[in-house]
Amino acid sequence: MTEAVEYDVVVLGAGPAGENIVDRTRAAGLSTAVVESELVGGECSYWACIPSKALLRPALARADARRVPGLAEAVAGPLDAEAVFAHRDYWTGHWKDDGQLDWLESIGAHLHRGHGRLHGVRTVAVTGPEGEHELLTARHAVVIATGSRAVIPDLPGIHGARPWTSREATSARHVPPRLLIVGGSVVAAEMATAWQALGSQVTVLVRGPRLLPRMEPFAGELVAEALREAGAVVRTEVTVEAVVRDGSTGPVTVVLEGGEPVEGDELLMATGRSPRTEDIGLDTVGLTPGGWLDVDDSLRVVGHDWLYAVGDVNHRALLTHQGKYQARIAGAAVAARAAGGSAGAGGVDTGRWGAHAATADTAALPQVVFTDPEATAVGLTLAQAERAGLRVRAVDHDLGKVSGAGLYADGYRGRARMVVDEDRQVLVGATFVGPGAAELLHAATVAVAGEVPVPRLWHAVPAFPTMSEIWLRLLETYRG
Numbered sequence: 325m326t327e328a329v330e331y332d333v334v335v336l337g338a339g340p341a342g343e344n345i346v347d348r349t350r351a352a353g354l355s356t357a358v359v360e361s362e363l364v365g366g367e368c369s370y371w372a373c374i375p376s377k378a379l380l381r382p383a384l385a386r387a388d389a390r391r392v393p394g395l396a397e398a399v400a401g402p403l404d405a406e407a408v409f410a411h412r413d414y415w416t417g418h419w420k421d422d423g424q425l426d427w428l429e430s431i432g433a434h435l436h437r438g439h440g441r442l443h444g445v446r447t448v449a450v451t452g453p454e455g456e457h458e459l460l461t462a463r464h465a466v467v468i469a470t471g472s473r474a475v476i477p478d479l480p481g482i483h484g485a486r487p488w489t490s491r492e493a494t495s496a497r498h499v500p501p502r503l504l505i506v507g508g509s510v511v512a513a514e515m516a517t518a519w520q521a522l523g524s525q526v527t528v529l530v531r532g533p534r535l536l537p538r539m540e541p542f543a544g545e546l547v548a549e550a551l552r553e554a555g556a557v558v559r560t561e562v563t564v565e566a567v568v569r570d571g572s573t574g575p576v577t578v579v580l581e582g583g584e585p586v587e588g589d590e591l592l593m594a595t596g597r598s599p600r601t602e603d604i605g606l607d608t609v610g611l612t613p614g615g616w617l618d619v620d621d622s623l624r625v626v627g628h629d630w631l632y633a634v635g636d637v638n639h640r641a642l643l644t645h646q647g648k649y650q651a652r653i654a655g656a657a658v659a660a661r662a663a664g665g666s667a668g669a670g671g672v673d674t675g676r677w678g679a680h681a682a683t684a685d686t687a688a689l690p691q692v693v694f695t696d697p698e699a700t701a702v703g704l705t706l707a708q709a710e711r712a713g714l715r716v717r718a719v720d721h722d723l724g725k726v727s728g729a730g731l732y733a734d735g736y737r738g739r740a741r742m743v744v745d746e747d748r749q750v751l752v753g754a755t756f757v758g759p760g761a762a763e764l765l766h767a768a769t770v771a772v773a774g775e776v777p778v779p780r781l782w783h784a785v786p787a788f789p790t791m792s793e794i795w796l797r798l799l800e801t802y803r804g
């Protein structure tokens with residue numbers, strides 16, 4: 325081990341959350357090093373958001389075009405899978421991180437390639453690609469941004485069956501004739517949409533009663549309906565008991581409870597994530613390896629005033645934009661504390677919606693699921709608001725009844741809901757499901773995070789004829 329190199333801040337993991345904390349702490353004038361064991365840009369850039377959206381965009385564009393009179397006939401044919409893969413490969417930078425390295429250099433951050441582990445308080449040990457060792461110390465903070473990985477449940481036969489995880493599902497170079505997907509949440513719904521459009525016969529095996537269980541029930545129902553119309557099989561309330569695959573290239577069989585076999589050519593396990601914390605030296609600072617990291621609202625690990633955790637690893641919200649938000653908040657908090665501010669005193673504001681509190685993680689969390697139809701939501705669902713003890717009223721409206729939606733697509737199908745806190749007269753949640761609904765979401769995020777009073781929303785006039793007129797219909801329904 326060579327002599328320790330000292331920085332103000334050391335970041336473990338250069339995914340979107342890690343990159344953003346580097347950016348914020350550098351902007352505050354702190355010296356920052358980041359340790360990365362794979363590719364700078366993280367899961368999101370190479371095996372998650374970016375490649376999945378590159379695969380989905382042609383599928384959604386074709387679905388939209390097929391609903392436009394005068395255009396539908398021109399897009400009746402199959403997608404050109406090779407061209408779609410080439411588009412995906414371009415967006416992942418062909419799984420090289422050169423572009424991100426240029427950016428790190430341009431902001432004066434130091435990259436240490438290798439596997440990082442905590443080595444006691446404010447210290448990180450790095451094992452490089454050739455087995456070389458480095459020791460980094462941090463004057464102010466160490467930030468853990470090591471993300472998450474796919475979980476494969478321990479079913480009989482599963483490992484010999486070489487299932488796909490989200491990594492293979494986003495980077496595959498061939499279209500399997502039959503793709504089985506186990507899971508019913510976001511990865512399952514998006515990958516079913518993409519691969520069915522690319523030409524696979526997709527079967528989704530959902531343990532629960534519907535797709536997208538964290539959203540309003542109508543979201544999963546509309547997405548399942550559309551998947552079925554596209555030719556996919558969506559089965560709910562089924563339990564997978566075992567997986568069988570003989571040989572290296574043969575078909576794979578999923579055995580359901582009761583013994584029913586379901587055969588496919590590939591199997592995607594879209595069954596959730598676990599934190600990458602089992603081998604990052606947590607035990608050297610009194611924390612338990614392998615778990616999600618418990619943080620306060622300024623993203624500081626509970627009980628450690630020098631240790632922060634941002635992004636998936638803290639389990640507050642497993643979304644890129646939210647990890648980046650946390651990184652902006654934590655970066656500002658690290659800088660304020662380094663400048664001498666302390667909690668409750670000058671410079672550090674950890675109150676609700678304060679500069680150093682990630683309040684939106686719990687009060688205004690937005691998500692877009694890029695299925696056909698798109699399923700988008702911010703804040704609380706009706707059920708979540710009721711569970712939180714709020715006195716709420718939900719109002720729904722058919723999105724297809726708005727002129728903008730009708731013009732967008734023939735036979736437009738979609739639905740919207742807003743959840744109003746009756747005591748405070750503000751929105752605490754909103755959901756829009758329909759083709760093109762992704763771009764409706766941010767207005768709702770502003771209304772929820774801004775706690776805009778419902779009477780004031782009447783003065784936010786949506787342009788005619790856009791889909792945003794759904795806001796007027798929701799307000800009218802609410803007024804009765």
Ligand SMILES: Cc1cc2nc3c(=O)[nH]c(=O)nc-3n(C[C@H](O)[C@H](O)[C@H](O)COP(=O)(O)OP(=O)(O)OC[C@H]3O[C@@H](n4cnc5c(N)ncnc54)[C@H](O)[C@@H]3O)c2cc1C
Binds near residue numbers: 341362363472645
């Ligand atoms: C298929 C799929 C699609 C998704 N699509 C979206 C989407 O459209 N929108 C969205 O908001 N979210 C999406 N997500 C979620 C999103 O990918 C994650 O929330 C996001 O990547 C988390 O960022 P992160 O920086 O916390 O972690 P990661 O992106 O996982 O990055 C962590 C980095 O840390 C590195 N690392 C780990 N351990 C060490 C160590 N010991 N030493 C050094 N380096 C280490 C890793 O190599 C990695 O580069 C998707 C997820 C999946 C699986």
Ligand SMILES: NC(=O)c1ccc[n+]([C@@H]2O[C@H](COP(=O)([O-])OP(=O)(O)OC[C@H]3O[C@@H](n4cnc5c(N)ncnc54)[C@H](O)[C@@H]3O)[C@@H](O)[C@H]2O)c1
Binds near residue numbers: 512514530537596
């Ligand atoms: N567009 C987006 O924003 C986007 C896209 C993809 C992923 N993500 C994020 O990535 C994270 C991971 O997504 P995900 O869908 O992999 O995980 P998830 O945790 O959202 O859902 C996992 C699902 O798998 C099911 N499951 C678990 N074990 C099972 C088993 N043995 N048999 C059958 N079903 C089982 C669970 O019931 C659950 O519904 C999520 O937090 C998601 O928000 C976001």
